[in-house]
Amino acid sequence: MSPRSLYRSLAFAEAVTWTLLIIAMVIKYVFHAGDLPVQIAGSIHGFVFISYALAAGLVGVNQYWSKRLITLAVATAVLPYATVPFDLKMDRSGKLDGDWRRSATADPRDHTLVSRLLRWMLRRPALLGGTSLLTVVVIMGTLLIIGPPGGQS
Template sequence: MASVRTFTPERLFRVFALLETITWTLLILGMILKYAVGVGDWPVSIAGFIHGLIFIAYALQAGVVAVNQRWRLGLATLAVASAVVPYATIPMERWLARRSNLEGGWRTESTSDPRDARPLDRAFRWAINRPLPLAGALIVALAVIMTTLLMVGPPGGKA
């Protein structure tokens, strides 16, 4: 089994970009089944829930990768926003890779870079050196966000 450390920022981003694309396909198929075939709401309900989970997970991992790679806020926002457009996460991942924005490993140790002394960087190193608690915290964040969105309901209210 591969070590957590071999799961690079680039690989993490690539996996979630692919998952986001797959869930877009599921959602679109669900809409086709609902509106063109007339099988009811259940395909969109199931695919929409899965897509929502992966969308939020994609945004969370993009944030982690953005901090690790020291992306500017605009680039991080663009990476997250690419998930709003169907199938845009794959071209986004390839564009980031071509521009070397995904190169390198996890920043687990302090360097002579003055940014490493910033509180955010110290906290990030602390978290990234504890991958299981970090993953747990991200899963809790995912659950809280998803639960909140389910309680609020769909945009425009329920039909």
């Protein structure tokens, strides 16, 4: 999977899960269906949100995005559907072009600690995938222990 396909897939999935969450809230509040629809859609959305944020960071470092641009990419997930226009802009501007950087180049940005760690992980895809999944699960678990935004209803 290329950086482009990973990022674009999760940006789209993030928008889809916003839709699920909004539908679940309508079902809860308009049709008085209880908390279950929001708990299910919220959990799915939360998982995809965290996955998208992690992927935006990973792809951003790989593609030499600035810290500001990586932060902006993550921030788009907070606003419903904002990942879609941001994704289109990044794709049209060529900021998603290229493969994963598994080898260092002469570019000074390839010699930072973060870039070296990225390359090391990219050469071990099972470890990268497992670590990424574990990171998402730990963050998700921590947030579930803390509780939903706004407290229990």
